[in-house]
Amino acid sequence: DSTNINNGHKYTYDLNGNLVYINTSRVKRDGKEDEKATEQKYKWDEENRLLAADENYSIKREQSQTCLSYAERENNRPKVNGFVSNYWYDADGERTVKTSGENEAIYVNSEFSGGNTGTARFSLYVSPYLVAGQGGKYTKHIYIGSQRIVSKLGDLASYGADPRRIPYAGNEADGLTVDYKKKYGEQLQAIKENYRTFDIPYNGKDNDDYVNGQGFCCNDGTPEAAQARAMNASTRSAVDNNFHDKDNYEKMQFYYHPDHLGSSSYITNLDGEVSQHIEYVPFGEVFIEERNNTWNTPYLFNAKEFDEETGMYYYGARYYEPRLSLWMSTDPMEEKYPDISSYTYCHNNPITLIDPNGMTDYYNLNGKLVRNVDDGKTDRIMLLINSKKDDKVNAAIEQGTFIKVPSNKVVDKMEEAYNLTENTGKEHGFRVGNKGTISTMVSGRETEIGPDEWKPAVSSIVEQGDLVSYDVHTHPKPKYEQGSQTIPFNNMPSETDQMNTVGNQPSVVLGYYFQETRNVNTFGSGQTDVSLHRSICFYNKNGAINSEEIRFSDFKSAVKKINKEQ
Structure with missing residues (x-):
């Protein structure tokens, strides 16, 4: 009995240990392999970053194709579809562009006769706040710290739905100029090389039709600095705020409700209605998904982006396959x-x-x-x-x-905040970004730094292209009074501190440990010794997370020691 009973998987890796080939085949009861069901190929660069993925659900050949043999009957032609995805990264290793498209090839008597190659789908990761797609569509993200809480959908009225027309990298404000025709030509060359790696014929054509469709306009692709200028396709006149009329401006808004792992569990719309519900098996594969097809978030397990093209999650450093x-x-x-x-x-x-x-x-x-x-x-x-x-x-x-572990610069900034507080008697603080960026120092009244005082700190983090991870602030008083209770040290977070936590990391109170020691001699008399030293506390919305009292001097020494070893 040669009935197929299950699928078998074979894996091939390059010399760096990166997965380059997966062959999934059906295995018969007699142990012999049947025809290949699917195969996937991957191309990596010298930094172990994924450059391209060939997702071929082919039957007999190694790419999406149609085979014609004069000796074969019409209904015996295997005709299938396949995708090739291409990826680009910036100098920091963050993914900036993703494209994918179908590959269709025709073979006559096993000889390539013709076909079509396209890159119809693309995503451009302008920043953590904005992802642009084909057709002028874009998604804006709003964060609390580094946690994504809202996604807004919109589109630009422009001409030339083309990934080269992006108003970001060449913004005149940063003094850069970008030759977009050259840049796009380099991308096309990279795509061609990726197809050659997978032994797939490439005959893609550049899209020079800038008139129809909607997209991003940047000076018609010239070498001039890109400008965020949206044009109305019919009148060529500027559109207010570079968007469609205000009645339709980003009405599609979706809110994230994550589970304890940060994975998207429920997605609700602007009216509070559930538009998507997802449950996962332990290693991240989707187990249950309910949706109304209005919009489906790609940010799923651990809030990481799921690539439909490869079935993998993008974690920044590596790609993760939840099925495996x-x-x-x-x-x-x-x-x-x-x-x-x-x-x-x-x-x-x-x-x-x-x-x-x-x-x-x-x-x-x-x-x-x-x-x-x-x-x-x-x-x-x-x-x-x-x-x-x-x-x-x-x-x-x-x-x-x-x-x-914070950087040495963050610890030095903490010491600066201590010194300023001791010299002025006022609370001082700053905020730290996910990438380690440090905001300007701000100060407030004796008791607290208010929302208005924090604004310059938040702005300086955002201007550096980062998101707030946590805040650091001092408590000036040697003793801290909370209601009718007097706490003998003030390195503990107040109720206001806990309610106003930001970011995805514990925030910091730079306070003082105040200790009184009564020394009694044999005659029953003595004196009270008072010791006061800098003490640091870490907290979240539930309160302090460290049970041990931590001297700032010890903390500083430990951080310097750890960073010195790196």
Whole structure:
């Protein structure tokens, strides 16, 4: 009996450990392989970044095609579809452009006769706040810190729906000029090379029709600096605010309601109606999805973008395949940790380990490395404990008693805030971005920095192209009074602090530990000794996350020690 019983998978990797080929075939009961069901090919660069993916659901040949043989009957022709996706990255390794399109090829007696290649779909990642697509469509994102909370859909009235017409990279304000025709030509050349890698004939044509459709206009693709100028396709006159009329301006708004892993669970529209509901299996594959087809978010598991073209999640450093529960490329630090698989996701524990962006080193408050977990990127985490014992380390990780190790510049800024507070008696603070950017220093009244005082700090982070991760502020008073209660030290967050937390990392109170010690001699008399030292506390909306009192001087020494080792 040769009935097909299941699918078999074969994997091929390059010398860097990146997955380059997946062959899925049906296996018969006699153990022999049947015809190939699907095959996928991947191309990587020297930085282990995915450049192209060939998603071929072919039957007999290695690309999407139609085979014609004069000896074959008409109804025996295998005719299939396939996609080739192409990716570009900036100097920091962040993905900036994604294109994909169908490849159709015709073979006569096994010889290539003709076909068509296109790149009809594209996404341009202008910034964390804006993603542009074909047809002038775009999606704007609103964040609280680094957590995406709202997506707004819109489109521009322009001419030439073309990925080269993007009003960002050549903004005159930054003094750059971009030759868009040259840039797009280089992209086309890269696409052709990707097709050759997959042994697929390429006959794509450049789209020079700028008249029809809607898209982004940047000086007709000339080498001049790009300008964010939207044009009305029929009148060629400027459109107010570069958008359609105000009645239709971004009416499509969708709100994210994540689960404990940050994964999109419910999506609601502007009226509060559920437009999408998603449930996941532990390793991120979608288990249940209900939607009304108004709009479907691509930001799913861990709030990472899901590529429909490849079926993988883009995490920034690597691509993750939820169906296989594996990373698609090797970890850059695998030689340092040979006992841990370079491809497993979250140490095979996706229930309790939230994706912390990669290969993570854990340090304690003494600056000592106490744990390493392979989960994708190179992060450094400081556990807010002094112990190095496994049970204490495990408890701190599970309870979330940790922070990302700040840079030396952030610690120096903390010390500056302390000095300013002690010289003026006023509260001082600043904010830190996800990329480590540091805002300007702000000050407020003696008791607090109000919303108006925080605005320059937020603006300076955004102007640097970053998102707020956490805030740092001082508490000037040696004693802090909260209601009728007097707390003998003021490094604890107030109720107002907890309600106004921002970003995705614990915020910081720079306070003082105030301690009174009564010294009594043998005669029953003595004196009271008072000690006051700088003390740092980390908190979220639920309150302080560190149970141990942390001296700022010790914290500073630990951070400097950790950063010196890198």
